[in-house]
Amino acid sequence: MKRLTLLLLLVAACSPPPTHTEVSFMVFGDASERSAYQQLVDAFAERRPDIRVLLLHVPGQSDYRKRLGIDFAAGTPADIVLINYRRYAGFAARGALEPLGPYLARSSIVHEADFYPQTLAPFRRDGQLMCIPQNLSSLVVYYNEALFDAAGVPYPQPGWAWNDMLRMAQALTRDTNGDGQIDQYGIGTEASLFRVAPFIWQNGGELVDNPAAPTRLALDTPAARAALLWFVELQTRHHVAPDAAAEAAESSESRFLNGRLAMFLNSRRGVPTYRTITGFGWNVAPLPVGHQAAGILHADAYCMPAVSRVKDAAWAFIEFANSAEGQAIVARSGRTVPSLRSVAESAAFLDPAARPAAGHVFLDGIAELRAVPVLPQWVDIEEIAGAEIERAFYGQAAIDEAIRTAIERTTPYFAE
Amino acid sequence: MPMKRSLLRAGGFHALAGAITLLFCVPFVWVLVVSLRQPGLAPPQQIEWLPNPAAWSNYPTIFAMLPLGNYLLNSLSVVLISVPLTRLVAAWAGYALARLPERAALILIALAVGLRMVPATSLWLPRFLLFSQASLIDTFGALIAPALMGTSPFYVLLFYWAFRRIPAEIFESGRLDGAGAFGGWARLGMPLVGPTAVTVAVLCFVHYWSDFINPLLYLKSDHNYTLAVGLRMLQQLDPTGWPLLMAAAVVMIMPVLALFVLVQKAFVGRI
């Protein structure tokens, strides 16, 4: 017994008491994203030597979410956590987050009016701003210029239509070595509710029955169904996207990075990694346009857990990260479309020397950005609906069967 | 005539056993080969037995992508603390069980088997709450803690079986010589259960080296991660970057493989 206590003490008492305030900051993302945040932390350290920021990094979004859940349950979350707007509501609803609106109101460095309103909106809860969003990306089409050139297909232009995208993808899907197996695909995308959502909106459909107070998914309306069907048929009918086996063999993103995929749907997130591509040139184009223009908001925000014991120091870092200087550091890595208008329109983001050359595409679509509903259970709804969409996308279920099951299985989550 | 038949039979045996050996080992050859493949190349169209050209740089690359060297040291530290601790606790418990009266020992053994049945899933959250009360979250303490109970009741049983094989008279004579319980265990018991101690040490090494869930749940900072978590992170960075993933798998396998080759005689050859 004594021996045990001693050992526990020994293990626990590894670090001496700090002379400065320690603030932990948890982020997700790949290696290049991580290094962008590290630069931010380093810049802050120069400014505020009295605060030491410890960067905690989890690569995958789904592991990250579990990490957050476990940490909050144990009462030991990091002092600053980066959370996507689709995922923060569950924590906010349980009172686990410190509202940051009042902090922002008191700040002399950052002002609410400096942000794009589209990215603040989802982080408001009962009129209170909960977290400070760092970015607002949209979904865009990354394309491999070399493959387009080789096939003699002109690059996608703003205002292109769904059918243009399909035709280009058809022209770019090839069996390059003639062995009967497709080894270059026209288009690659995740088969998820989040990816298909802007297409549903563009077609005049909705994700949920009543965006203000949703009670169920509305994927069964004719407009939403038609958009889903078009999306799914990219694979099932036109075979311009990898099928389930091909995707499992080599992910679409891997194919794009290795120059064997012409167009890839992604948010701004991929840029730091794509900048490491040396074999070919690439650029971005806005999503093709349907009946109406619509894009989908991607935004992550700095949130502060209510149990943090170093709130002032944590806020000092959040404030710095969202000052023009801080946002410029992360923007230069390519990771973010800055949420501060001034930084978004500066060279830090629109650097003419860095890819993508058409970076302004991310800013041009801001007015049309829409957000998915912000609900505590939204992640589960997306996950369950996503399983059905994936099933339809890979031809394992008819579209109506997938829609029916998606609605049936997600409806209980709206009631909570 | 019978001579010839037995020769034939021996030949058949070796052919069969050789085929099985191949079946069990060939995946590792494939892994080694793909770990040396140039990343980014189009996936192979046919079986490759030799990488061409061999991209040894894959290994430095993964160490640059993630601090795998650091993770490796962390894994080693965890193992170096937990294996001796496990051996001590499990050997004590096994020794004590073997010296207890039959009936009491049986009850405790039933308890140990019962403990073995408790699903790990049921322990994740409450242990997390306990560890955070004890400020063990994000320390190796959370990973090593199971060693305090001998890691697995199974190891205790292994020691129990080993100590029971030793005739009681030996300990009786020890007691006459004035050896206490611990003295008897250390001077008389342990030297006689060498093979079991080696087996437990190896099993325990593999256990902590492979441990994936505990570090996933109880560690937070990068600099504390172990190799198992590192592999998972590498997979999340690029789920189909096979050459690099397999290189990392090789890095993780090598230490256990080396250990196994060293002690495999004691392990499977003894029987």
Added chain:
Amino acid sequence: MLLPFLFGAAVLIIVPGGITLSLAFAQYDGLAPPRWVGLHNFRSLFVDPLTFIAISNTSLFVALTVPLRVLAALVLALLLHRPARGVGIYRAAVYLPTIIPGVAYALIWLWVLNPVSGPLNLVLAALGMPTPAWLAESRTALPALVAAGLFQLGESFVVLLAGLHAIPRDYYQAALIDGADRRQILRTITLPLLAPWLMLVVMRELIVSVQSSFTPALLMTGGGPYYATLFLPQLIYETAFDRFRFGDAAALTLITLLGLGLGLLLLHRAAGGWGYADET
């Protein structure tokens, strides 16, 4: 000398297990204090289709894994227990996959089973055989996971080797003098004397296989495609740490434990008692 073990077991298994047991009847999200809800968790679980999918997948996984692994371990032990030149190497090779860390093992099989460029399908294609998409295909995903896990049978193999070794040689000689052939010896001597050891191995495999699906499923399939490899441990993990329904997760754990207990009871009935009880 027993104290450290008993204390450790109490703190690390009995107390946490008790907490989980009581949480099964409570609603708990990790933030607000737990609230007693009686059997509500079980009722809500039984209307969720995923519960049934996970239960039936887990049952199928266990029903395939346990007999296959025990049978394979038995065949290998019978083959390799004879003292022959080089038999140590063969035994070591059979044991080898068992020591491979779970994460690395899962990644290796993810590569071996890769539908397009994985070595298994390349071999099959070269032999002119069909090449299923394995983990990417609902019908083959679960069997593929079972097959991948099959090779980690080293511990059962070693236990059965020890069991075979414990059979006195006189028995065989007596049988040979009686003119029994190999098959008869196997049926009348080897298997009956090995029965307690087999029982031990079956029990162990049963307990282990219920949980051993976690790491491979998480890393190789994530429960997919379309829930085809969603097993109880993963569902518990997600219910607790993705959805913060610790009460529901505890209830699912309890269901798992009851199912395991039922399996062991059936095994006990089938074998007519705990034949292994005191085997040394």
